[in-house]
Amino acid sequence: MDSFERQEHGLVDRPERRPRVRRNVTAAIAEDICSERYSSGSALPRENDLCELYGVSRTVIRESLKILESKGLVRGKPRIGTTVCDKDDWNILDPDVLEWIGPYIAEFNILGSILEARRTIEPVAAEYAAERATAQEIADLDRAWRQMCESGDDPERFTEADVMFHTVLLGASHNQVFRRLSSAIHAGLKYALHASNVAADSRDEAIAVHGELVEALRLRNGTAARDCTHRLLDLAARDLAAGKATGRAEKSKT
Numbered sequence: 001m002d003s004f005e006r007q008e009h010g011l012v013d014r015p016e017r018r019p020r021v022r023r024n025v026t027a028a029i030a031e032d033i034c035s036e037r038y039s040s041g042s043a044l045p046r047e048n049d050l051c052e053l054y055g056v057s058r059t060v061i062r063e064s065l066k067i068l069e070s071k072g073l074v075r076g077k078p079r080i081g082t083t084v085c086d087k088d089d090w091n092i093l094d095p096d097v098l099e100w101i102g103p104y105i106a107e108f109n110i111l112g113s114i115l116e117a118r119r120t121i122e123p124v125a126a127e128y129a130a131e132r133a134t135a136q137e138i139a140d141l142d143r144a145w146r147q148m149c150e151s152g153d154d155p156e157r158f159t160e161a162d163v164m165f166h167t168v169l170l171g172a173s174h175n176q177v178f179r180r181l182s183s184a185i186h187a188g189l190k191y192a193l194h195a196s197n198v199a200a201d202s203r204d205e206a207i208a209v210h211g212e213l214v215e216a217l218r219l220r221n222g223t224a225a226r227d228c229t230h231r232l233l234d235l236a237a238r239d240l241a242a243g244k245a246t247g248r249a250e251k252s253k254t
Contacts, residue, residue, distance in 0.1 A: 025054050026064040030100040033073055033084055044074065044082040071097050105191045111240055114192045119233050121181060122166070125173035126213065126229040130222040133172035138217050140168045145210045148203075158203060159194040165210060166193070172217070196239035206235050 029050075032038055045053065050061045065082055068074045072090045076082045091097055092110060101108055129137070147161035170182035209231050216224035 025056050025060055026067050027096075027100060028054060029064055030068060030073060030096075031103075033068075034100050034104050038084050040084050040086045042084050043080075044084065046081065073097070102191045106195065111192050111195055115233065115237055115240065117181075118192075118236075119230075121178060122169065122233065123226045123229040125170050125175065125178050126217075126225040127222040128175060128178075129169055129172035130217050130220050130225040132174040133217055137168060137172040138214065141165060141172070141217065142214050144168060145207070145214050148207055148210060151203075155194065155198050159190065162193045162206075162210075163190045169213075192240075193236070196236045206232065209235065 029044075038044055044050065044065075047058050047061055051058055054061065065074060065076060069076060069082075071094050072085055074082050075085050087108065090101075092101070101110070105111060133141075144161050144165035148158055148165070151158035151161060167182055170178045173179075209228055213225060213228035213232070216222075216228055
């Protein structure tokens with residue numbers, strides 16, 4: 001049971017002490033912000049208290065807070081302290097921020113935004129990839145697709161292969177901006193794909209369309225590649241909508 005679950009069950013009343021590693025401390029504070037232990041607009045504990053809570057020196061706490069401030073999560077003011085920023089101010093294109101948000105991404109209402117971004121980028125990237133992808137990149141896409149086929153009923157394994165597929169696809173466009181965006185949204189894509197994969201009644205249709213996309217790229221058919229990508233995104237939208245409906249139904253029962 002992780003610290004957040006323990007807090008929900010009332011087993012602890014404050015964050016557990018974290019290891020003396022700067023990156024881990026930064027991620028630990030960020031996780032407590034994302035889980036709303038420290039909600040937007042609230043003040044973080046004083047530096048001395050943070051040192052005690054996370055088991056590190058004031059220097060490490062100060063460096064961690066500077067990192068979090070640079071990513072828009074907190075804002076420090078003299079004689080006031082450090083305050084958690086509104087979620088709209090967070091740099092959600094930062095890979096670290098997306099990784100921290102990941103487990104709570106459904107509560108942040110950004111899955112729809114990620115899907116909108118994919119609708120803007122991926123069909124064009126697929127069309128470019130049909131023209132520009134190397135033989136190795138097409139082979140990598142084919143391998144990712146085969147791993148999806150072989151994942152069986154394991155959604156984690158399926159999502160891992162699915163993320164790899166779409167990451168390679170954006171890279172195969174040989175567009176530097178698309179490649180950069182791929183890096184930026186990688187964490188968000190992982191959770192978005194996982195959400196739609198888990199919500200899907202069956203992944204057979206998605207597997208079939210991914211296979212058609214690989215074949216379109218192999219044949220250098222840009223129009224077919226774009227069409228396949230639109231169909232994949234339509235499937236993702238359908239599955240996400242179904243997942244939300246299921247979530248609302250479950251909440252209404254509680």
